[in-house]
Amino acid sequence: MSPEPAARNVAVGTPEADTVRLGARIRAYRAMRQMTLRDLAGQAGASPGFISQLERGRASASIGMLRRISGALGLTVAELFSEDEVVGHRLVRRSDRPELPTGPGTRKYLISQRPLQNLEIYSGEFDPGASTGDEAYTHGDSQEILLVLRGRAVLRIGPPESPISYELGPGDSIEYRTSTPHRVLNEGAEPLEVLWMIGPPTPS
Secondary structure, three states: OOOOOOOOOOOOOOOOHHHHHHHHHHHHHHHHOOOOHHHHHHHHOOOHHHHHHHHOOOOOOOHHHHHHHHHHOOOOHHHHHOOOOOOOOOOOOHHHOOEEOOOOOEEEEEOOOOOOOOOEEEEEEEOOOOEOOOOOEOOOOOEEEEEEEEOOEEEEEOOOOOOEEEEEOOOOEEEEEOOOOEEEEOOOOOOEEEEEEEEOOOOO
8 A cells, every 4th residue: 555645734714725625526526436435545545534634625635646536536637626516417419429549440439428427328339340359358346237229249258268248139238347357249240339337437
């Protein structure tokens, strides 16, 4: 465990505004993720007492500690400091979905806009013969649901040496942990479109 930064006490009646706002955002995102102080502290390499002080605006943290805290919350440091409201209504047209880098023959779009709150949702499009990659992958340890919207998908899940294969058609879904190696393939002759729904969001 990395050494935690020393807490900086602030007079109860005169906390610094920026420190208080940052602490309130950390507390709000932790509550959204349904994480305890101990959960966040363990992932960030700090003590629960320090995280409590930070959330109340009575301590400051190094940039390294803030990177670990934001990573544990599924955020970037910039998102942690953003002045945007933690909650609100955010409309995204299909044509405006942010496209993420993927492999040949695939397109992946972020539907749940950043900063991610309780849920992480992606849309994926696969040309015939395309896949999420040559190898199965993992990310965090959250609940993930794969839902097929169009075409037929093959999900291979489990240890690389002995994965289980599932074939899913339109409307079919399957649920698993993101810590389990998984891989999506389009072995059909038609385009494939899927949704991934993950909660809570996994670290970047």
